[in-house]
Amino acid sequence: MKINKALIHTPPGSKPLYMEEAKLRGLIRNKLTGFFENWSFLPVETPTIDYFDAYSKFLSDKQKKGSMRFVNRDGDIVILRNDITLFAAKSLIARASESAGTMRYYYADSIVRCQDNDAPTEYYQIGCEIVGEDFTLEELETLTILFESVKFMGLSGTVLHIGDISFYQKLFNGVVAADKVSAILDLIRLRDLKNLNILLKELKLPAETVADCLSTASFIGNKGDFKKLKLSDNGERALSDFRKLVAALETLGYGDEIVIDFSELPELDYYNGIIFHLYAEGIEMPLVSGGRYDLLFNEFGLNRNAVGFSFWLYPLEKLLMGKLNLGEDKSELVKITESDLSGLKRGAELAHSGKKVEISY
């Protein structure tokens, strides 16, 4: 029986990669993961399917709605991997609890999620993470690897927007209830200053806290502008670690590649430090997402620090299509006929010696 023609196509959101596209992805994967290995990161492979309940408290309503879930034969609700950071953290809990050392790991894998109103879509992420105790310079190391990865991949026209959620967490600590902090951060993330003003007024916060919040929420600028940003003493204390980080990035020569942007905030509650996205000219979505997320490990019952980032392959491939050498080196053409198959042996010799061969008959 012939297959229904409509079924030859994949459902919306799912897309096979053919020939050059697949080759490009492979090249990017090898290049980036090789680069991470040069920084002494080791690979992790996360499961494709896991128990939904293990992750549900970390997911926003929107992410829950956008996840692919089903019931397995034991009656448990399972979820298709929708975030590698989450899945990797859970996978590493056992390992991390046994060892006090720092773990540096990378991954290259796909996730399935429904981002907006479209059908569930398969995305591919390549990233690296550092997990350990008593972080000192790990955020800086992570950012350095990111800037150098961008350079290593030959990308230009990119800019890193970086903010710090811990600033707001310190600013509102003991002053605003947790659910209200989430509401405030959502409005800041969307740069909805009108409703932010309304909410801050409703909460009847100290005038100084409101002024600091509004100054940072509306701030976006380069390192020079950031130096001019003045907050209250309390606000400056909450901002001091971030100011040091920005100064260190400047010292390392990355100052012109960043925009300080306090609306860079996550949708998830487990972040507690720097938050950043890399944007690229001509691309309508971020190329890289990352940040500090100790709270995720804390929620899993471990006192660990964690920071990392991941490249989103769809925009990266869009940027690199036609720019990376897909290995189109000359191949040797070897002819064979039914009566003379010796060419196949010749082809094998070439392949074993690392040369390209093309068989013709």
Place this chain on the structure above:
Amino acid sequence: MSDKKYITIALPKGRLQEQIADYLKNVNITIKEESRKLDCYDHVNGYRFLFVKNSDVPVYVNYGVADLGVSGSDVIYEGDFEFLTLLTLPFGSTRICVAGYEKDRDLYFNTVNKSIYSKDLRIATKFTRFSRDFFLSKGVAATLIKLTGSVELAPILGLADYIIDLVETGTTLKENNLTVIDEIGRTEVRIIANRSLYKLNYKKIDDFISKVKSLSKE
């Protein structure tokens, strides 16, 4: 930081487009629609305006064809994309209402406010996402029927008991012997931005927003 020459702004065709054009004239931003043309340029300020169907504004912004869009909050909500909300304009606000025949008023309020169940409410609307969320929040069983135009016909022809629609003066309802039963929300006109494009062009976009903002007391 991008050095792109023009910021692209998607505008909804129709009355709102005219209101926006009149409004922006006050800060010397020119929107000049030529017959059948789908876009126009303000070369002096560096803006390109796209004229698209109201419900398509969020789509053009989401996919990065336009950096910014001007759209009603109802349309944005139905689109279910996430945008930066850079400004709310001081005009174009409208009520979102449940309307129907006067005789059906008690049935509606008994069901929605007093949880007295008689039957599933049948509602015709363009705003299915908003309506679904409204009735879910009230814990009310409602059957929603998606229509794309002339929603007032639904009760007349027996397709639905009620409609949910934007109501300005109520004249159209009156002409069809319908009445506002419940006001369940308000829409406002917002300037939205694609997050990534905003981040790449924030100086030019913030400059545009400052100009528009200078016209209102917000």
